[in-house]
Amino acid sequence: MFRLAARNFAARNINVAAPSVVAPRLALAARSRFVPRAAFSAAAGLSEEEITTRVLDVLKSFEKVDSSKLSKTAKFSEDLGLDSLDAVEVVMAVEEEFAIEIPDAEADEITTVQQAIDYIAKTPAAH
Amino acid sequence: MASPPTKQSILHLYHSMLRTSQSFSSYNFRHYFVRRTKEMFRDIQKETDQAKLAAFYEEKAKELAVLKRSAIVNQLYGGWKLVVEDQKPARERSDS
Numbered sequence: 550m551f552r553l554a555a556r557n558f559a560a561r562n563i564n565v566a567a568p569s570v571v572a573p574r575l576a577l578a579a580r581s582r583f584v585p586r587a588a589f590s591a592a593a594g595l596s597e598e599e600i601t602t603r604v605l606d607v608l609k610s611f612e613k614v615d616s617s618k619l620s621k622t623a624k625f626s627e628d629l630g631l632d633s634l635d636a637v638e639v640v641m642a643v644e645e646e647f648a649i650e651i652p653d654a655e656a657d658e659i660t661t662v663q664q665a666i667d668y669i670a671k672t673p674a675a676h
Numbered sequence: 677m678a679s680p681p682t683k684q685s686i687l688h689l690y691h692s693m694l695r696t697s698q699s700f701s702s703y704n705f706r707h708y709f710v711r712r713t714k715e716m717f718r719d720i721q722k723e724t725d726q727a728k729l730a731a732f733y734e735e736k737a738k739e740l741a742v743l744k745r746s747a748i749v750n751q752l753y754g755g756w757k758l759v760v761e762d763q764k765p766a767r768e769r770s771d772s
Contacts, residue, residue, distance in 0.1 A: 633683065634717055637691050645698065653688045 595676065600669045604662060607642045611635075624661045636660065647675040680726035681733040689733065690717050693740050699747045701754030703761050709743065 601621060608614050614629050625631045625639060640656045643665050649672055651659070659665050669675045681689075690713070697709035720732050757763060 632721070633687055634690060634714075634721060637687055637694070638714075641691065641694050641698070644695075650695070653691060656691060657684065657687075 594673055595669070597666075597670060600666050600675075603646055604643060604665050604669065607646050608639065608662065611639065611642070619662075621662050621666065626660065640665070643669070647672075649675050680730045686717075686729070686733060689736055689740065693717075693736065693743065696740065696743045696747050700750045702750055703758045705746075705750055 605619060605621075608619055608629070609616050613631060613635055618628050618630075620628075623629050625636045626633075631639065636659075637656070640651060640659055643659075644651055647669055649669075651668065655668065659668060693713045694710065697713050698706065700706040700709060716736070720729070723729055723732070
């Protein structure tokens with residue numbers, strides 16, 4: 550990034566004397582010669598513990614969930630005392646937190662906290 | 677008469693109605709429809725009469741279509757955010 554800026558700056562400085570019409574084209578040429586050696590992309594998505602804390606935070610903000618019983622292995626219906634409609638709401642809240650849409654078929658599978666975490670971990674779009 | 681809906685299909689309908697309600701851009705509309713959806717499904721939760729459930733399902737499926745259209749229109753003409761709302765986008769991608 551900095552190298553690109555430096556190059557552009559250099560190209561602009563060289564062209565100080567040249568007519569102003571030529572300058573943009575030269576700057577463009579300088580940019581097209583720039584070959585990135587590394588891809589500018591994030592290394593990995595979310596870490597396991599970050600997902601876990603965020604999922605647990607989402608569940609904590611649910612008033613029906615007893616936070617003392619909350620753990621990674623807790624089941625929505627048995628341990629946390631949620632009914633099927635609450636479970637849908639939990640999945641909705643998780644979707645919102647990670648800005649994804651979980652398809653119905655896969656949302657049905659999510660019945661424990663761990664399954665929610667696993668689903669987020671294997672979804673690259675989650676952030 | 678329509679066949680009675682399964683528990684799964686009602687939950688799917690609930691999920692899509694909640695999701696659509698959530699997509700309204702006006703704060704007041706969004707919160708109203710989310711609350712309304714939750715209340716409607718809570719009311720029917722203990723119902724065991726299959727005919728009533730079938731009627732409920734059919735009605736709500738139609739309502740979902742209306743809701744979807746309204747949500748799109750609301751996204752176009754939603755207006756500004758209210759002062760009670762979080763002003764900045766909730767979460768940005770780290771790599772963009």
